[in-house]
Amino acid sequence: MKVVVVTGGVISGLGKGITTSSLGRLLKARGITVTIIKIDPYLNVDAGTMNPYQHGEVFVLDDGTEADLDLGNYERFLGQSLVGSHNITTGKIYRAVIEKERRGDYLGNTVQIIPHVTGEIKRSIREAALASGAEVVLVEVGGTVGDIESMPFLEALRELSYELGEGAMAFVHTTLVPVVGPVGEAKTKPTQHSVRELRAIGIRPTMIVARGPAPLAPEIKAKISLFCDVPPEAVISVPDQGLIYDVPLVLEAQGVGTHLTRLLGLPDREPDFTQWKNFLETYRRGEGSVEVAVVGKYTELRDSYLSHTEAFHHVQGRLGCQIHLSWYDAEDLPRDAAALQRLERSDALLVPGGFGPRGVEGKLRAIEICRTRGIPYLGVCYGFQMAAIEFARNVLALPKANSTEVDPHTSDPVVCLLEQQKTVGELGGSMRLGAQKISLTEESRVAKIYERTEIWERHRHRYEINPAYLDRFRSHGLEVSGRSADGRVEVLEIPEHPFFLGVQYHPEFLSRPEAPHPLYLALVRAALARKEVPPDAAPTPTRA
Numbered sequence: 204m205k206v207v208v209v210t211g212g213v214i215s216g217l218g219k220g221i222t223t224s225s226l227g228r229l230l231k232a233r234g235i236t237v238t239i240i241k242i243d244p245y246l247n248v249d250a251g252t253m254n255p256y257q258h259g260e261v262f263v264l265d266d267g268t269e270a271d272l273d274l275g276n277y278e279r280f281l282g283q284s285l286v287g288s289h290n291i292t293t294g295k296i297y298r299a300v301i302e303k304e305r306r307g308d309y310l311g312n313t314v315q316i317i318p319h320v321t322g323e324i325k326r327s328i329r330e331a332a333l334a335s336g337a338e339v340v341l342v343e344v345g346g347t348v349g350d351i352e353s354m355p356f357l358e359a360l361r362e363l364s365y366e367l368g369e370g371a372m373a374f375v376h377t378t379l380v381p382v383v384g385p386v387g388e389a390k391t392k393p394t395q396h397s398v399r400e401l402r403a404i405g406i407r408p409t410m411i412v413a414r415g416p417a418p419l420a421p422e423i424k425a426k427i428s429l430f431c432d433v434p435p436e437a438v439i440s441v442p443d444q445g446l447i448y449d450v451p452l453v454l455e456a457q458g459v460g461t462h463l464t465r466l467l468g469l470p471d472r473e474p475d476f477t478q479w480k481n482f483l484e485t486y487r488r489g490e491g492s493v494e495v496a497v498v499g500k501y502t503e504l505r506d507s508y509l510s511h512t513e514a515f516h517h518v519q520g521r522l523g524c525q526i527h528l529s530w531y532d533a534e535d536l537p538r539d540a541a542a543l544q545r546l547e548r549s550d551a552l553l554v555p556g557g558f559g560p561r562g563v564e565g566k567l568r569a570i571e572i573c574r575t576r577g578i579p580y581l582g583v584c585y586g587f588q589m590a591a592i593e594f595a596r597n598v599l600a601l602p603k604a605n606s607t608e609v610d611p612h613t614s615d616p617v618v619c620l621l622e623q624q625k626t627v628g629e630l631g632g633s634m635r636l637g638a639q640k641i642s643l644t645e646e647s648r649v650a651k652i653y654e655r656t657e658i659w660e661r662h663r664h665r666y667e668i669n670p671a672y673l674d675r676f677r678s679h680g681l682e683v684s685g686r687s688a689d690g691r692v693e694v695l696e697i698p699e700h701p702f703f704l705g706v707q708y709h710p711e712f713l714s715r716p717e718a719p720h721p722l723y724l725a726l727v728r729a730a731l732a733r734k735e736v737p738p739d740a741a742p743t744p745t746r747a
């Protein structure tokens with residue numbers, strides 16, 4: 204087992220997740236099998252109950268694990284799916300230790316952080332690594348070195364490096380090299396302090412990734428090398444990048460791939476970045492542009508919609524047109540005439556997932572604009588449920604139509620609680636989560652987009668479309684074109700509209716730079732097509 208640990212110093216938010224993902228990509232480009240584990244030193248068992256406002260998007264894995272958004276970066280950079288055991292939290296570790304203690308597994312011993320908690324951490328890492336079958340496992344430690352929360356994890360990793368022996372583990376430390384003063388001096392002191400802190404725990408970094416606004420001058424690299432005891436070729440400069448997908452090549456250009464394989468005693472084959480470079484080249488082609496409106500609730504914190512943003516980057520890297528996302532706050536929208544006018548001029552609309560009543564009216568208004576004016580629309584999860592409600596209100600003339608999530612006593616519950624889950628009281632664990640099989644109707648728009656009639660997509664929801672309204676939807680032009688194996692409505696579309704599609708699942712979680720998701724591709728293609736047609740020649744959207 205070979206392990207690469209990535210820690211962070213000085214401040215959080217240095218892009219450790221992107222560094223870790225990129226290191227993985229460098230190894231993978233050399234034909235080495237890799238996997239990544241994220242350690243989150245918080246007490247939450249998983250990210251499911253965490254507010255995306257505080258922590259960014261909750262990423263969902265195939266197995267239904269609600270994970271930290273970095274797992275999404277790993278999947279996108281590696282182009283492979285991960286499982287729940289790859290997100291280790293303090294909550295999971297302590298829960299396991301306490302369960303074992305209650306069962307009497309510790310045979311009367313005093314249960315302590317060292318060796319019991321650290322032992323459980325090592326066991327979890329080894330188990331996840333072993334199950335993945337990868338040659339190299341990268342472990343990203345969340346937070347910054349010196350945080351009380353991360354101490355047991357760093358101690359466990361120190362112990363692990365001792366147990367695995369020389370040459371089996373590399374420690375990559377990410378730090379900040381700020382540029383200060385009138386002449387723009389790069390400062391190495393924070394890096395020195397943070398490396399000292401790491402050494403006090405007994406970990407000697409083997410590589411330093413210095414983040415900052417500008418590339419490091421050779422003398423600054425030399426200084427860090429001298430003070431921190433790493434060879435100059437192991438001091439890597441990663442200045443801020445406009446596009447995160449450039450980072451693997453920034454690292455590669457500084458010889459990181461070769462250095463890392465040498466450290467771990469792995470063969471250093473010629474890396475293959477053909478597809479990756481194709482993606483980046485097409486991304487920058489800039490042939491035409493579209494503006495996609497996104498109406499959501501957490502628009503101030505863009506990280507809460509990270510996978511959607513990335514999915515559009517992937518499409519840009521396939522189609523070569525510029526995609527501008529315009530963010531609209533769903534709550535302000537109904538009262539903001541100027542914003543509504545701007546929205547009407549958008550080339551497409553995405554309404555992503557969401558929870559609760561806030562902002563619902565704004566989403567409905569935006570969807571109505573798209574439906575009635577032939578603007579391409581993609582509704583994801585809540586955005587799909589909202590499309591059904593909008594249709595019921597404005598086409599079926601049921602003004603009270605709503606989701607019982609918003610109005611529990613509505614006379615027209617077009618979206619309501621999944622029958623089996625009505626009884627579940629605890630918030631964590633009451634959702635329909637993870638990958639499910641969906642059958643698409645032959646000849647439907649969605650089947651044509653996927654070029655298949657059987658798909659697997661990831662879910663995260665509690666409510667669903669009420670089947671009692673389906674006949675009326677259908678007779679007025681809104682069709683069900685996808686269902687789960689147990690008959691739930693998964694896809695709705697308006698065949699007479701140029702592009703109006705809602706999906707109960709989350710396609711954004713499966714989009715990858717080298718394999719953009721077909722629905723996002725189709726939405727942007729529809730937006731491009733619409734730009735070419737003069738507005739008065741556009742087809743009439745719906746029957747009603």
Ligand code: GLN
Nearest residue numbers: 556557584585664665666
């Ligand atoms: N709030 C809705 C539900 O629970 C949609 C969830 C979502 O968009 N992720 O069903």
